[in-house]
Amino acid sequence: MGGNPRKLIVFTEHRDTLCCLQGKIGSLLRTADAVRAIHGGVRRAERRQIAEEFTKNRDVRILLATDAAGEGLNLQAVHLMINCDLPWNPSASSGASGVSIVSARRRSAGPAPYLDCAAAPDGAATGIVRGLPWLADAESRATSWIIANRLPDYLAEVQPRRLAELTRTRELVTRRLTSERERLLLDAATASEKERRGEKPRESSESLHRKAAELDVRLRKRIELLDRQQRMSTKPPRILTAALVLSLSDLPARE
Missing domain, CATH: 3.40.50.300 (P-loop containing nucleotide triphosphate hydrolases)
Structure with a gap:
């Protein structure tokens, strides 16, 4: 060139x-x-x-x-x-579809994962395309193809990373809350000893024991939430945007 x-x-x-x-x-x-x-x-x-x-x-x-x-x-x-972005996402909601008709010589341009195009204006050609018998179930067939051919690779990539993130979060939360609980129990023991000697601690042993018990509840609920997140299954993918591009020569003649 x-x-x-x-x-x-x-x-x-x-x-x-x-x-x-x-x-x-x-x-x-x-x-x-x-x-x-x-x-x-x-x-x-x-x-x-x-x-x-x-x-x-x-x-x-x-x-x-x-x-x-x-x-x-x-x-x-x-x-x-x-x-350049994938045209599907397992968690995507809402959808749209459009029909675009091109009057030109066809040639292969390779995969086109993302298209910005305007909807075709109403007319005879558009009416023919919208009446094509296979178009009615095109979205469900595309979704099935994605589940069979793309979703396994996506899950194979995402699930290990997500599991590692959850495992790390579980370790950090457990370490932090357990350490705080142990500190409260130690302070409670010190406060209890002062109370037995007739001294007044900064915070009562009863209050410190109650806070330690509350941390136990927080830790248990946090672990239960992480367990639920780990068991979450992937929602079926939904078509976010679709475009059908045809040459006029591909259209059946109107009778």
Whole structure:
């Protein structure tokens, strides 16, 4: 390709997705210098420096940015912009669907996980598409496909991480509340000894024992909540957004 190379910018909502893309794209291009990234952890001055390098350095071909960090970027040097996020989420609620009809020669453009498009205007072609017999159960079939082909990999990635987080939280909560309880019991023993000698402690042994018992209840309830969270099952995924893109040549003729 002659002249300056084409520039590509990729937006994502999530920093972990950005980091994953940065590693994979750099590996595919066999040079990490061709990819730059901007996210919330990058200082403003460094963001400007990265943006300028992306614009002026012909060797920097791809810029990755989270949505928030990418605000205000000058995109005049960009030839192609991509919104890169998975089109499904097991916990996503609400849904929308639309039909888009394109009158053009077809060619394979590869997977398109995220599309920004306007709904097709009402007309003869749109009416034909909406009457296609397989369209009625397209959403349920897509959901079934996601459950069979995507959800296992998602769970295999997320569940171990979630289990590790819950285990760590359980250890920290148990350690903190148990330590506080033991301190209260020690103070209660000291207060009880003073009371036996006829002295007045800063806080009565009865009050300190009551606080220690309350901590026992707090710890038990916290552990029960963590156990419930660990047993939570994943909700079935729901289609968040869908778009059907067809060439006019694919449409059946209206009789």
